[in-house]
Amino acid sequence: MPELAAPLIEWYRKNARELPWRAPGFGAWGTLVSEFMLQQTPVNRVIPHLDAWLTRWPAPTDLAAAAPADAVRQWANLGYPRRALWLHRAAVEIRDRHAGVVPRGVDDLLALTGIGDYTARAVAVFAYGDRHPVVDTNTRRVIARAVGGRSQPGPPTRSDLADMAGLLPAGREDAAMFNAATMELGAVVCTARAPRCDSCPITHICAWRTAGYPDTGDDRRRQARYEGSDRQARGAVLKTLRDADAAGIRTDELLADWSDPHQRDRAITSLADDGLIELVNGSARLPH
DNA sequence: TACGCGTGGGG
DNA sequence: TCCCCAAGCGT
Incomplete structure (x- = not known):
């Protein structure tokens, strides 16, 4: 396998976007919060x-x-509001279990609410500079193309972590830079649709290019339709309650004009099950 | 493993 | 107009 890291790191040094979490001394807490927000929400x-x-x-x-x-x-409207709840819980866990300091170890990070394989290693690598493979949708796509010669990655697998680990440079600094550079390439050059191969720093190594950019299919999971979905109803309920005062709104007046009353009830019940709302004295409100 | 989970911008 | 896509997580 040709060397992937060197050209990627060189490209990253010259072309990395200036983003808040990349500023020197940004801090582990800022990194952690940014990673929560970046889970499925654009930069x-x-x-x-x-x-x-x-x-x-x-x-x-x-x-x-x-x-x-x-x-x-x-x-607010960042989407997937469970993340706000989970981030709050993680903060409580950090206070109670780690004396208010964001932990450095991957196992400690993984034990926090709302932190999985990606976020745990992103914090360990980008905030603390340790050497771990960081796997996200960008790195999986870049590796699927550059190494696998495919047009799209398959569904996420446990082996993704080992694949990325196998490509990691030996040094901590280089490893961190390689992780960041691979993510950045996937975000701005090796994009899901219409990749900008003309400005790619690793075309000379890319297995997908060597193969002539074949369409090898796409078995990624499709997102369910949003219009008319329970998620839409949940979103509407939560927006109403965000805009209401702390006492909340009587449940019989909440989304009273929703076209599907059963769906409205399902939304309220499931939001309560998730802890995103509380049902008190016939009213719904955000959790105190 | 596969599913449910928000929201908004771009092709 | 839709449909796709976005630094995932918990179950």
Whole structure:
């Protein structure tokens, strides 16, 4: 296998976007919050919310002292609001189990609510500089193409971690840079649709290019339709409650005009099950 | 392993 | 107009 890391790192040094979490001394808490927000939400939408969040809660203990409702409100329209709840829980766990300091070990990070394989290693690598494989949708796509010669990656697998580990340079600094560079390439050059192969720094190594850019199929999981879905109903309920005062809204007045009453009821029940809302005295409100 | 989970911008 | 896509996680 030709050397992948060197040209990627060189390209990254010259072309990396200036992003808030890449500023020197950004801090582990900022990194952790940014990674929560970046789970399925695009960079450009995250940036202003990240700034506001860290201004309000500069340390894990600050967020831990707040009510979950405040976290859900501050999350605003970033999407997947369970992440706000999970981030709040993680802050409480960091306060209680790690003396208010974001842990450095991958196992400790994995034990926190809302942190999985990606986020745990992203924090360990980007905040603490340790040597681990970071696997996300970008690195999986870049490796599927450059190494696997395929047009798209398959569904995520446990072996993705070992595949990335096998490509990692020996040194900690280089390894961290390689992780970041592979993600960056996937984000801005080796994109899911219409990749910009003309400006790619590893075309000379790319197995997909060598094979003539074949369409090898695409067995990635498709996202369910949103229009008319329960998710849409949940989103509408939560938006209403974010915009309401702390006392909430009577459940019989909540989304009273929703076209499917059963779906409305399902949304309210499932949100309560998830802890995103509380049902008290016939009213629904964000969790105190 | 496969599914449910928000929201908005771009092709 | 839709459909695709976005630094995933928990179950």
